[in-house]
Amino acid sequence: MRLWPSRTSQGCYHENVIKNESALLGPRAIAVASGKGGVGKTSIAVNLAICLAKMGNRVTIFDADLGLANAEVLLGIVPPYSLFEVLYKDMTLEEVAVQGPYGVRVISGGSGFLELANLDWSRRRQLLKMFNQFVDKDEIVLIDTSAGINKNVLGFVAAAEEVIIVVTPDPTSLTDAYALIKIMANFKLHAVVNVVVNRAADRNEAMCALGRISTATGRFLEIKISFLGWVPEDKEVLRAVRSQRPYYISNQHAPASRSITRIAEFLVGGNRIASGEGFWTKLMGLFS
Numbered sequence: 001m002r003l004w005p006s007r008t009s010q011g012c013y014h015e016n017v018i019k020n021e022s023a024l025l026g027p028r029a030i031a032v033a034s035g036k037g038g039v040g041k042t043s044i045a046v047n048l049a050i051c052l053a054k055m056g057n058r059v060t061i062f063d064a065d066l067g068l069a070n071a072e073v074l075l076g077i078v079p080p081y082s083l084f085e086v087l088y089k090d091m092t093l094e095e096v097a098v099q100g101p102y103g104v105r106v107i108s109g110g111s112g113f114l115e116l117a118n119l120d121w122s123r124r125r126q127l128l129k130m131f132n133q134f135v136d137k138d139e140i141v142l143i144d145t146s147a148g149i150n151k152n153v154l155g156f157v158a159a160a161e162e163v164i165i166v167v168t169p170d171p172t173s174l175t176d177a178y179a180l181i182k183i184m185a186n187f188k189l190h191a192v193v194n195v196v197v198n199r200a201a202d203r204n205e206a207m208c209a210l211g212r213i214s215t216a217t218g219r220f221l222e223i224k225i226s227f228l229g230w231v232p233e234d235k236e237v238l239r240a241v242r243s244q245r246p247y248y249i250s251n252q253h254a255p256a257s258r259s260i261t262r263i264a265e266f267l268v269g270g271n272r273i274a275s276g277e278g279f280w281t282k283l284m285g286l287f288s
């Protein structure tokens with residue numbers, strides 16, 4: 001099942017349900033990006049990962065963010081190694097991965113992703129083989145990207161099979177998200193972009209924020225907006241950040257947790273679009 005926004009008489013959007021079929025296409029790489037920083041990407045990626053894992057999915061978080069409040073911090077784990085050690089210290093991805101709650105695996109990109117550009121052809125092939133062996137065929141890989149619109153973020157957005165753009169109702173967040181979606185549309189990186197509205201006061205505010213993005217993209221860009229859901233402003237989120245314990249674990253009944261459940265159900269219930277090359281192959285190509 002997939003929800004798509006459609007215009008109401010008030011100019012805001014409500015959801016129509018469209019039926020979809022799922023297909024088995026190998027690991028499902030989903031990049032979480034935003035444009036503006038600090039809107040809740042990491043928080044959503046981490047809690048979504050836990051929720052998806054609790055639902056029985058195998059999940060890996062790729063932390064592609066070099067910032068401070070990254071996925072490891074929110075999970076309260078300290079990965080001693082990163083992709084850098086895989087590239088230069090002959091460690092395997094299994095050795096570098098850290099086991100988080102509910103079997104969620106976390107790989108810290110460290111400065112490793114920046115180093116991909118320096119690899120020669122044989123090293124690249126070797127790494128690709130490692131990635132493909134490490135990730136299960138039906139695994140969900142969530143890539144938590146950093147703030148801003150830069151070459152790195154665009155690389156992950158381009159390589160991932162799907163993209164989740166996190167926005168808040170804040171106008172600057174919407175403008176920055178639009179700028180990112182515009183690049184995606186202009187370079188034909190994706191035909192569809194999933195949007196999550198975070199920190200909304202209520203459903204109406206979330207739908208209005210979505211409406212603003214949908215109106216602008218519908219008018220000027222050739223890309224579809226798929227509404228994945230919304231997460232309310234919830235003090236449980238800040239408490240979780242401070243205690244380094246994801247809110248989906250500490251309070252599964254918190255409003256934010258309930259929203260994450262709906263988003264996760266929606267994600268696994270929706271269909272997937274085959275992207276030809278896999279995520280890793282594309283990523284290597286883009287960073288070469």
Ligand SMILES: Nc1ncnc2c1ncn2[C@@H]1O[C@H](COP(=O)(O)OP(=O)(O)OP(=O)(O)O)[C@@H](O)[C@H]1O
Pocket residue numbers: 034036037038039040041042043044065067069145146147148198199231232233234235237238241256
């Ligand atoms: N739904 C929410 N309700 C209340 N506060 C929230 C919510 N989502 C995020 N926050 C607050 O926003 C802060 C930033 O969230 P987070 O680190 O997930 O953003 P980010 O987009 O990953 O940031 P960056 O761009 O720096 O990586 C959190 O520490 C938390 O305090």
Ligand SMILES: [Mg+2]
Pocket residue numbers: 041042043065067069070144145146
């Ligand atoms: Mg972050």
